[in-house]
Amino acid sequence: MNDVYERTTRGGWFDVSEEYLDRLVDEGSLSDYLTDELGSAEEFTVTRHDQGHSNETLFVEWGDREFVLRRPPAGETAETAHEVTREYLVMDALQETPVPVPTTVLACEDESVLGAEFYLMERQHGDVLRTDEPERFQSETARERLSEEVIDTLAAIHSVDPAAVGLDDFGYPEGFTERQVRRWSEQFTWAFDVTGEEREVPEVYELMSWLTEHAPEGHPHMLVHGDFKLDNLMFAPGTPPDLTAVFDWELSTLGDPHTDLGLLLLFWQEPDDPDPPIPELMPTFTAKPGYLSREELIERYERESGIEAENLRFYRVLAAYKMAALGEMFFRRHLEGNAADSLYPKMRDGVPRLAKRTLEMAKGSGDVSL
Structure with a gap:
């Protein structure tokens, strides 16, 4: 799977990094939270994106909606690093400006849900230029x-x-x-x-x-x-x-x-x-x-x-x-x-x-x- 790890409502984590990934997302806890905030969904899929190198990025499918979930990495981090709710605050403020940003959905400061603060934004599709051009x-x-x-x-x-x-x-x-x-x-x-x-x-x-x-x-x-x-x-x-x-x-x-x-x-x-x-x-x-x-x-x-x-x-x-x-x-x-x-x-x-x-x-x- 090229370092992409997936957990769905039909199975468990795929890949040898199950222990680390379980530290990132408690599937049941996240499902309960999203149900309370967004309403229930029949399909629920979480996929870990391996291209970012700082905060963790996960793709979440909730019914017919696609989200990106951002949270800090597991384990101890340097003070002031990985402030994901800061990301949400500024992107939310820039929604109606000429600066192109994803549509924000919600931010969660309750660390009991996933063990850290996190936020959701609408997923966008396109190309991110990393090592080459399309x-x-x-x-x-x-x-x-x-x-x-x-x-x-x-x-x-x-x-x-x-x-x-x-x-x-x-x-x-x-x-x-x-x-x-x-x-x-x-x-x-x-x-x-x-x-x-x-x-x-x-x-x-x-x-x-x-x-x-x-x-x-x-x-x-x-x-x-x-x-x-x-x-x-x-x-x-x-x-x-x-x-x-x-x-x-x-x-x-x-x-x-x-x-x-x-x-x-x-x-x-x-x-x-x-x-x-x-x-x-x-x-x-x-x-x-x-x-x-x-x-x-x-x-x-x-x-x-x-x-x-x-x-x-x-x-x-x-x-x-x-x-x-x-x-x-x-x-x-x-x-x-x-x-x-x-x-x-x-x-x-x-x-x-x-x-x-x-x-x-x-x-x-x-x-x-x-």
């Missing part, structure tokens, strides 16, 4: 349009008036960027408590110092997604490319929009770039003819958002540092047996490679063209 987008015209859809959507997020959609108290934008450096340093520290017994990543400590020293003192205050990259975007079936949904809002807040732009640029490969340090996380197909260059993305972003893009070496380094921290958190969860993700053990070597490359970028010996 055949229908393999023309220079389609690739250019796709690039424009991506950067215009980021500009739309940063153009939302938080007060107008009820998100004026969604975060503390003052000092956001400095707190980001501290937060991801704390996530590293949490992970190192376990992973440090397996191997060390000394470059991380140099990066902590560099980022602290170079963090900008001021920045615009906008709604930020926190994880804006291609594998968190869905394109509708058909052509030309139509970006129909932005997912994974767990890191969203009010803060510095340059952090979103820096992350997108980190994941946007160009023809002369070196191979990515973690190939499983960093696609290379944007280096193909037709995709906008990073410089062109920046120019279009500035035009569409009215925000001047500046100090982008810092923001790309911060983005890479964040990805390395997430990878180290994944590795800890693997070592503790709190995950069923084939990516996690690869972080043993992937995080040190990424940290080394990031330190080179910070010092100016890597790709610092931005």
Whole structure:
């Protein structure tokens, strides 16, 4: 089943990861809750989606309705990580805005139902571009349009008036960027408590110092997604490319929009770039003819958002540092047996490679063209 695990009303979990999956979903408890909230259904199916690498994603069929259920992973997580109800809050607020988000259904803060908070949204169908592009987008015209859809959507997020959609108290934008450096340093520290017994990543400590020293003192205050990259975007079936949904809002807040732009640029490969340090996380197909260059993305972003893009070496380094921290958190969860993700053990070597490359970028010996 290619790492997709299913439980239905007609049987049990399929696959060797039954123990972990039973920790994610109590079928009876979820069925009772959905019956109380949505009414009864004759058919009930739960399928685990294996493509996400942070919060758990499950597909739920409830009668003739299709939902996506999001909940934290099983086991101990770093403080403030995996805030799924935060995802629900921001997507619910953005329903009537130009930002494309799935239709929200309900949020459950009662941890007695599944052992953690969770929420449901309507399932959408289309393509999420992870390691390659669908055949229908393999023309220079389609690739250019796709690039424009991506950067215009980021500009739309940063153009939302938080007060107008009820998100004026969604975060503390003052000092956001400095707190980001501290937060991801704390996530590293949490992970190192376990992973440090397996191997060390000394470059991380140099990066902590560099980022602290170079963090900008001021920045615009906008709604930020926190994880804006291609594998968190869905394109509708058909052509030309139509970006129909932005997912994974767990890191969203009010803060510095340059952090979103820096992350997108980190994941946007160009023809002369070196191979990515973690190939499983960093696609290379944007280096193909037709995709906008990073410089062109920046120019279009500035035009569409009215925000001047500046100090982008810092923001790309911060983005890479964040990805390395997430990878180290994944590795800890693997070592503790709190995950069923084939990516996690690869972080043993992937995080040190990424940290080394990031330190080179910070010092100016890597790709610092931005």
